Amino acid sequence: MLKILVIDDDLVTQFLLSQTLKNQGYRVTVAGNGEEGILKSQEIEPALIICDWMMPGLDGLEVCRRIKALPALATSYFILLTSRTAINDRIEGLNAGADEFLSKPIDMSELQARVRAGLRLYQLNQDLQAQTEHLTAELAEGAAYVGSILPVPWQEPLRIEARFIPCRQLGGDSFDYHWLTTESIALYLLDVSGHGLGAALPAVSIVNLLRSQALSGLNYEDPQAVLQALNQTFPINEQHRRYLTIWYGVYHLGRQELTYASAGHPPALLVSPQGQKPSSITPLKTPGLPIGLFEEADYATQRCFIAADSALYLFSDGIYEIEQPNQQIIGLEQFTELIHDLHQQGLASLDEIISTVQSRAAQPGFKDDLSLLQVLF
Numbered sequence: 001m002l003k004i005l006v007i008d009d010d011l012v013t014q015f016l017l018s019q020t021l022k023n024q025g026y027r028v029t030v031a032g033n034g035e036e037g038i039l040k041s042q043e044i045e046p047a048l049i050i051c052d053w054m055m056p057g058l059d060g061l062e063v064c065r066r067i068k069a070l071p072a073l074a075t076s077y078f079i080l081l082t083s084r085t086a087i088n089d090r091i092e093g094l095n096a097g098a099d100e101f102l103s104k105p106i107d108m109s110e111l112q113a114r115v116r117a118g119l120r121l122y123q124l125n126q127d128l129q130a131q132t133e134h135l136t137a138e139l140a141e142g143a144a145y146v147g148s149i150l151p152v153p154w155q156e157p158l159r160i161e162a163r164f165i166p167c168r169q170l171g172g173d174s175f176d177y178h179w180l181t182t183e184s185i186a187l188y189l190l191d192v193s194g195h196g197l198g199a200a201l202p203a204v205s206i207v208n209l210l211r212s213q214a215l216s217g218l219n220y221e222d223p224q225a226v227l228q229a230l231n232q233t234f235p236i237n238e239q240h241r242r243y244l245t246i247w248y249g250v251y252h253l254g255r256q257e258l259t260y261a262s263a264g265h266p267p268a269l270l271v272s273p274q275g276q277k278p279s280s281i282t283p284l285k286t287p288g289l290p291i292g293l294f295e296e297a298d299y300a301t302q303r304c305f306i307a308a309d310s311a312l313y314l315f316s317d318g319i320y321e322i323e324q325p326n327q328q329i330i331g332l333e334q335f336t337e338l339i340h341d342l343h344q345q346g347l348a349s350l351d352e353i354i355s356t357v358q359s360r361a362a363q364p365g366f367k368d369d370l371s372l373l374q375v376l377f
Helices: 011-023 034-044 060-068 087-096 108-149 197-212 223-233 331-344 350-359
Strands: 003-007 027-031 048-052 077-082 100-103 159-165 173-179 184-192 244-252 257-263 268-274 277-284 302-305 311-315 370-376
Touching: 003 011, 003 034, 011 027, 011 108, 027 034, 034 048, 034 060, 048 060, 048 108, 060 077, 060 087, 077 087, 077 108, 100 108, 108 197, 159 173, 159 350, 173 197, 173 370, 184 197, 184 311, 184 370, 197 223, 197 244, 223 244, 223 257, 257 268, 257 277, 268 331, 277 302, 277 331, 331 350, 350 370
Parallel strands: 003 027, 003 048, 048 077, 077 100
Antiparallel strands: 159 370, 173 184, 184 244, 244 257, 257 302, 268 277, 268 311, 311 370
């Protein structure tokens, strides 16, 4: 049974409203002033409140403001009872949080109609809130699954760790590193266009596909061939309208060689030691369009030697496409300089990198998904 609270200092009005509404099958509680009305509203959490505007002590406007400020009562439908008819008075009431007005003297047919309409809106709001909570719970489960498939940090033969910060519960970034053979390790980071569930699902699918090496006949030690196969497998069409960027590399332990290819993705940054001189940074990128845009797209593989004590960074563009207080974007060039400067002060941790980026941002947090992976050789 839906609960209704009547707040009015006039006993006759209390009785008329209470009896009329009880006869309609509602559970009615009454309060004789604003303070009592606020207390009872917190006790019973009514679906609908009818409150007189003019009362001693707290008037109806102040009662409305205080009740609407309480999270548990914010969706309660609030009807102000008044003899005022001026537009400015109605505007003042709406600004205070009132949902509807009931004119004095009270017409009981109008009262019943407005109560029914208010309760319909209240119920729709409750249904929407329940659906939102259900969806939030499902998204949280999805986010937990996405987090569960991400690899754990490595300590040997390479030291690898990563950070994943989705701008929502679910994002289109993902990454992985795993053995291909006893001598080779795959390292990759991808970014599916968009955010939320629609971006997270293909990202998870691609990681699972690469991790399980499910594409038969494919040489997973050949980055160019891997990107070509992904482009054929995930084309943009009527059912799948998202493209993705990816950086894919294979490190060969015995040769200390990294082979890599990219598809529209930001370059990996290789920080190489230079003896007593400052470390140098080399962007590692090959030409190639994002996966899925064009079936005939070509990709290329390049190779480089990895010196001992080098560091490799893979990341999505969410780490540098950030607005600064001067309204300028940090950008890839400035982010590269940031990595260089931090390495001049010693080995940069991922948390230190993220904290430094955030310190330069105009607003806290990140508006895009962010992934950052560090490989220490």
